[in-house]
Amino acid sequence: MERRTMVQRDADGISGIILIGSKGGENSEGSKRKLYFERAAADAGVRVAFYDWKDFPFADGIKDIGNSIKNSIVKIDAPEWESCRLKELDELTGQYRERLLRLARLPFGGFLNHPGDIAEVLDKRKCKQTLSGNGIAVTEMYDESFSCREELLDFMRESRVHQIFLKPMRGSGAAGVTAIRFSPARGKFVLYTCAALDQGEIVNTKRLYRLEGEDGAAFLDKLLELDCVVERWHSKDTFQEYCYDLRVIVQDRRIDYILPRLSKGPITNLHLNNHSMEFEKLNLDKAVIENISETCLRAADCYPGLKSIGMDVLLEKGNRKPYIIEMNAQGDLLHRDIYGENRIYRRQVEIMRAMMSERV
Numbered sequence: 001m002e003r004r005t006m007v008q009r010d011a012d013g014i015s016g017i018i019l020i021g022s023k024g025g026e027n028s029e030g031s032k033r034k035l036y037f038e039r040a041a042a043d044a045g046v047r048v049a050f051y052d053w054k055d056f057p058f059a060d061g062i063k064d065i066g067n068s069i070k071n072s073i074v075k076i077d078a079p080e081w082e083s084c085r086l087k088e089l090d091e092l093t094g095q096y097r098e099r100l101l102r103l104a105r106l107p108f109g110g111f112l113n114h115p116g117d118i119a120e121v122l123d124k125r126k127c128k129q130t131l132s133g134n135g136i137a138v139t140e141m142y143d144e145s146f147s148c149r150e151e152l153l154d155f156m157r158e159s160r161v162h163q164i165f166l167k168p169m170r171g172s173g174a175a176g177v178t179a180i181r182f183s184p185a186r187g188k189f190v191l192y193t194c195a196a197l198d199q200g201e202i203v204n205t206k207r208l209y210r211l212e213g214e215d216g217a218a219f220l221d222k223l224l225e226l227d228c229v230v231e232r233w234h235s236k237d238t239f240q241e242y243c244y245d246l247r248v249i250v251q252d253r254r255i256d257y258i259l260p261r262l263s264k265g266p267i268t269n270l271h272l273n274n275h276s277m278e279f280e281k282l283n284l285d286k287a288v289i290e291n292i293s294e295t296c297l298r299a300a301d302c303y304p305g306l307k308s309i310g311m312d313v314l315l316e317k318g319n320r321k322p323y324i325i326e327m328n329a330q331g332d333l334l335h336r337d338i339y340g341e342n343r344i345y346r347r348q349v350e351i352m353r354a355m356m357s358e359r360v
Contacts, residue, residue, distance in 0.1 A: 016047045016072060016356075017046055017047070017048045017049070017074075017075065017349070017352055017356075018049050018072050018074045018075070019049070019050045019051070019074075019075050020050075020051045020052075020053065020075070020076050021033055021051075021052070021053065021075075021076070022034070022052060022053055022054070022077065022078075022080040023050075023052055024080050029080065030077065030079075032338060033332075034077070036333075036338040036342055036345050037075065037348065038050075039342065039345070040342055040345035040348070040349045041349045043346070044346070044350070044353060046352075049072075053099075056099055057102070070107055070109050070359075071109045071359050072108055072356075073108070073109055073110045073111070073356050074110070074112065075111075075112040075113070075348065076103070076111065076112070076113060076115060076118060076330070077330060078096070079092075079096060084203045084204045085201050085202065085204075086168060086171070086175060086176045086201075086203070086223075087202070087225075089171065089175060089204070090168060090170055090171075090227075093170040093171075094170070097122060097170075100115035100116065100119040101115065103115040104116045104119075109359050110359070111305070112308055112348060112352055112355075113306045113329050114305030116305065118329040120303075121306070121327050121329045122329075123169065124167060124169050124170070124229050125169055125229050127327055128229075128324075130303075131302055131327075134301075134302050136295065136298055137295060137322065137323045138323055139231050139234050139323045139324070140232035140234075141230070141231050142155075142161075142230045142231070142232070144230065145227075145230075146224055146228070146230070148221055148224055149217055149220045151224075152220070152224065152230070153182060155230075156180075156182045156184070157182075157184045161232070162181065162182050162183070162184070163181050163182070163233035164182075164230055164231060164232060165177065165180075165232075166180060166224075166228050166229075166230055166231075167229050167231065168223075168227070168228055169226070169227040169228060169229055175195065175204040176193070176195045176204065176228075177193065177194070177267055177269075178192065178193040178195070178219075178223060179192045179193070179233060179265075179266035179267065180220075180233075181233075188212065189212065190211070190212040190216065191210075191211050191216050191219070191220065192209070192210055192211075192266050192267065193208070193209055193211070193219070194206065194207060194208050194209070194267060195209075195219075195223070196209055197215075197218060197219050197222060201222075202219070202222050202223055208265055208267060234314055234317075234323060235317035235318075236315065237315040237317050238317065239262065239277075239282055242263060242264060243263060243264075243268070244260045244262040244263070244282075244315075245261055245268050245314045245315070245325065246258055246292070246312070246313040246315070247259040247310055247311070247312060247331065247334065248292065248296045248310070248311045248313050249310055249311075249331075249332060249344055250296050250297065250300040250311065251308045251309075251347050251351060252307045252308075252347075253300065253301075254347075255297070256343060256347050257337060257343060258279040258292070259276050259279065259334055259337075260276060260277050260279055260281075261276055262275055276334075276336050284320070288315070288320045291321070291322055292313060292315075292322045295313070295323075296313065296324075299324050303327070303329075307351055308329075308351075309328070309329060310327070310328040310329075310330070310331020310332055311324055311326075311327050311328070312324070312325040312326050312327075312331075313325065332344050332348070
């Protein structure tokens with residue numbers, strides 16, 4: 001690994017920023033995160049020392065720095081993994097969590113998002129329990145767990161629940177997320193997912209599949225081999241015949257961006273050829289907007305170690321009541337923003353620079 005000084009001084013004598021992430025390929029998500037964050041830092045006159053997750057652990061680079069590490073503020077981006085197989089991604093996420101906990105023990109000056117809190121939010125079940133325990137409206141999560149298709153369908157039949165979402169507990173980017181409709185009278189179900197069975201393994205893809213019959217049964221049995229959470233399928237608000245949810249970026253107790261994600265299907269992630277729009281064009285009532293803001297800020301208060309959070313928010317059809325679907329401590333890359341004002345990363349640099357000033 002190339003030796004370099006991780007902490008440098010800008011013109012004001014303020015210590016620098018460390019970015020831990022992935023270079024990735026030329027047009028990868030990791031390279032975009034790095035590029036546009038570094039642009040925001042350069043515009044603010046702050047230097048960034050970059051470390052790639054591929055070079056982890058960083059012990060050799062860190063031990064030569066001495067006390068200067070105590071004046072550095074760290075931003076942690078998620079690693080990019082070459083595997084698209086859900087079982088491997090689940091194992092890699094577990095390894096990533098261990099890396100985060102190791103970083104938390106190092107004497108950095110501070111973190112934009114504390115690695116311990118990033119690790120906690122990776123657990124969808126624990127995160128949602130924390131939110132609901134603090135009175136935050138979240139999409140309903142069922143307590144039951146299931147090891148096979150028959151158990152899940154029996155639960156849906158007995159509970160008279162006909163539509164659910166099934167999600168790998170530690171997945172991201174809609175990996176393995178599956179929407180299921182079940183007709184107990186007919187004993188049949190149909191599911192929608194952006195994953196697929198490939199040689200007996202579930203792989204993540206960038207297209208939406210509709211499965212039923214034997215194909216759906218085989219997929220569902222394989223997916224339930226992973227630790228999954230089961231959630232109620234809430235009806236989403238619609239706009240011009242599209243259903244939508246919101247990606248809300250909360251940074252240092254301020255809402256910096258709200259991005260509607262529109263879809264004809266049940267999964268709204270933008271990499272599935274869905275599309276986004278400007279929030280203002282939804283023409284939501286002032287009371288609805290205030291309710292969104294209050295809900296998201298209260299949710300952010302549950303994790304004070306996270307100064308930048310991406311939240312997926314559902315507005316329920318009819319009353320437009322906001323529910324937190326899930327939280328992402330590294331959900332800050334929005335193409336509409338980076339190709340526009342780069343507002344989110346500029347604000348992160350502003351927050352981190354203030355943190356550095358407090359330590360000088």
